[in-house]
Amino acid sequence: MSDVRFTKVRLYVEQPLGEGQSVHLAREQAHYLFSVMRLVPDDTLLLFDGLSGEWLARVAEAGKRSGTLICVSRTRPLRPPPDLWLFFAPIKKARTDFIVEKAAELGAARICPVQTDFTNAERIRRDRLQAHAVEAAEQCGGTYVPEVDDLRRLDDVLVRWPEGRQLMFCDETLAGAGQGLGEAPEGAPWAILIGPEGGFSPTERARLRGLPFAHPVSLGPRVLRADTAAVAALTLWQLALGDWT
Amino acid sequence: MSDVRFTKVRLYVEQPLGEGQSVHLAREQAHYLFSVMRLVPDDTLLLFDGLSGEWLARVAEAGKRSGTLICVSRTRPLRPPPDLWLFFAPIKKARTDFIVEKAAELGAARICPVQTDFTNAERIRRDRLQAHAVEAAEQCGGTYVPEVDDLRRLDDVLVRWPEGRQLMFCDETLAGAGQGLGEAPEGAPWAILIGPEGGFSPTERARLRGLPFAHPVSLGPRVLRADTAAVAALTLWQLALGDWT
Numbered sequence: 001m002s003d004v005r006f007t008k009v010r011l012y013v014e015q016p017l018g019e020g021q022s023v024h025l026a027r028e029q030a031h032y033l034f035s036v037m038r039l040v041p042d043d044t045l046l047l048f049d050g051l052s053g054e055w056l057a058r059v060a061e062a063g064k065r066s067g068t069l070i071c072v073s074r075t076r077p078l079r080p081p082p083d084l085w086l087f088f089a090p091i092k093k094a095r096t097d098f099i100v101e102k103a104a105e106l107g108a109a110r111i112c113p114v115q116t117d118f119t120n121a122e123r124i125r126r127d128r129l130q131a132h133a134v135e136a137a138e139q140c141g142g143t144y145v146p147e148v149d150d151l152r153r154l155d156d157v158l159v160r161w162p163e164g165r166q167l168m169f170c171d172e173t174l175a176g177a178g179q180g181l182g183e184a185p186e187g188a189p190w191a192i193l194i195g196p197e198g199g200f201s202p203t204e205r206a207r208l209r210g211l212p213f214a215h216p217v218s219l220g221p222r223v224l225r226a227d228t229a230a231v232a233a234l235t236l237w238q239l240a241l242g243d244w245t
Numbered sequence: 246m247s248d249v250r251f252t253k254v255r256l257y258v259e260q261p262l263g264e265g266q267s268v269h270l271a272r273e274q275a276h277y278l279f280s281v282m283r284l285v286p287d288d289t290l291l292l293f294d295g296l297s298g299e300w301l302a303r304v305a306e307a308g309k310r311s312g313t314l315i316c317v318s319r320t321r322p323l324r325p326p327p328d329l330w331l332f333f334a335p336i337k338k339a340r341t342d343f344i345v346e347k348a349a350e351l352g353a354a355r356i357c358p359v360q361t362d363f364t365n366a367e368r369i370r371r372d373r374l375q376a377h378a379v380e381a382a383e384q385c386g387g388t389y390v391p392e393v394d395d396l397r398r399l400d401d402v403l404v405r406w407p408e409g410r411q412l413m414f415c416d417e418t419l420a421g422a423g424q425g426l427g428e429a430p431e432g433a434p435w436a437i438l439i440g441p442e443g444g445f446s447p448t449e450r451a452r453l454r455g456l457p458f459a460h461p462v463s464l465g466p467r468v469l470r471a472d473t474a475a476v477a478a479l480t481l482w483q484l485a486l487g488d489w490t
C-alpha cells in the first residue's frame with residue numbers, strides 16, 4: 001500500500017455521500033483538485049454534501065478534466081444551523097458577496113435576496129452568490145450550505161409569508177436593542193430582514209410595523225452600512241435566540 | 246445673495262473647527278470637492294474634525310489644487326464611541342481594510358493592529374488603514390474617527406497593558422458566549438482582541454487565560470473568518486457593555 005497523504009482540502013459536492021460511494025468530478029472540480037491543489041491518486045481530502053455530514057475521501061483517478069473520488073468514512077455528522085432565513089436587499093457587488101459569505105459563516109439556513117423600494121439592483125447572479133455560500137462553508141469547516149434564493153419583491157415575500165415564522169427587522173428609529181424578541185413564541189422559526197443603504201421606505205416601515213410576526217430591533221446609535229447591519233443582526237439573533245449559548 | 250445649494254457631502258478635516266473658522270483645503274480634498282463632487286462657491290457641505298461635532302460649511306473659494314471653506318454653524322455635537330479599543334491581527338489586504346471600516350462603523354475608539362505568533366503580516370500601511378477609518382466615518386455620518394495605531398507585537402502590548410483596561414478575547418474552545426464579561430469592574434475601559442486565521446498559538450492562549458484583566462468569550466459553534474469574528478465581537482460587546490441599549 002502506498003503512503004497516504006492527508007491533505008487539508010475540503011470540497012462541497014452536490015451528490016449524496018455514503019461509505020464506499022464513488023464521486024465523479026465535474027471539470028472545474030477536477031481542475032481545482034489536481035491542477036491547483038496538486039492532489040494525486042491515494043491522497044485524501046474531506047467532502048461534504050450539505051446533508052450527511054463530512055466524509056474522508058480518497059482520490060481514485062485524477063485526470064485533467066475529470067476524476068473519481070471514493071468516500072471512505074464519515075468524519076463528522078451534519079451540523080445544521082438554526083432555522084433562520086436572511087432576507088436582504090442586494091447592494092454593490094462586493095458588499096452583496098460579503099453578506100452571503102457572512103450569512104453562511106454565521107449560520108443562516110437560507111439566504112433570500114429581496115427587492116425593496118430603495119433597492120437599485122434589478123437582478124442578481126444567483127449562481128455566483130450560491131458559489132460564495134459554498135466557498136464560505138468549505139473554508140470555515142461547515143457541513144451545511146445555505147441555499148440562495150432568486151430575487152423577489154419584498155411585497156410578494158410578505159404576502160406569502162410562511163405561517164408561524166417570526167421576522168426580526170432593523171429599525172433605525174428605535175432606541176433599545178433587541179427588546180422585542182422575547183415576545184415571540186419559543187422555538188419558532190425566524191427570519192432577519194436587512195434593508196438597503198437608505199433603509200426602508202416609510203410605506204415599508206409602516207407595513208412592517210403592522211405585521212403581527214414582525215419584531216423591530218435597534219442596531220445601536222450609529223448608522224451602519226447594510227453589510228455591517230447584516231453581520232450585526234445575525235450576531236444579535238444568534239446570541240439572543242440561536243445556538244451561541 | 247445667490248441660491249445656496251445644500252450638498253450631502255461630508256468631509257473630515259484635521260484642523261479644529263469653530264464658527265467663522267476658515268479651512269484651507271489640501272490638494273486631494275480640493276480635487277475631491279471641486280472636480281469629483283463638482284461643488285462651486287456658496288455650495289454647502291458638512292465638516293467634522295473628530296473633536297467638536299459636525300459643522301455646516303460654505304465654499305468660499307474653489308480652485309483646481311486648493312480652496313477655502315468657511316465654517317458656518319454647528320449641526321451636531323461630538324458623539325464619541327465607548328472607550329473600546331480593537332486589537333486585531335492583520336490578515337489579507339481586503340479583509341484588513343474591512344476590519345478597520347467595520348470597527349469605525351461599530352464604534353471602536355481606537356484600532357490597534359497586533360502581530361501574533363500566527364500572523365503573517367510583517368508590516369501594515371497605517372496611513373491607508375487610517376484613510377479607511379476616515380471614509381467609514383464620512384459615509385456613516387460619524388463625528389468621531391478612531392485612530393489607527395502602528396503594528397505592535399502582542400507580547401509587547403500585553404507587557405505594557407494600561408492599568409484597569411479590561412480585555413475580551415475570543416476563545417474557540419469555549420462553549421457559552423460572553424458569560425465572563427459581567428465579572429469585570431463596572432464602567433471600566435475595554436479592549437477586544439481578535440486573532441488571525443488559525444487563531445492564537447497555545448502559548449498565547451495560555452498567557453491570555455492567565456491575565457487577570459482578560460475575559461474569554463465564545464462566538465458560537467461555527468468557525469468564523471477573522472474579519473467576521475471582529476464584527477461579531479464588536480456587536481457582542483456593544484450589546485453587553487456598550488451603548489446599544
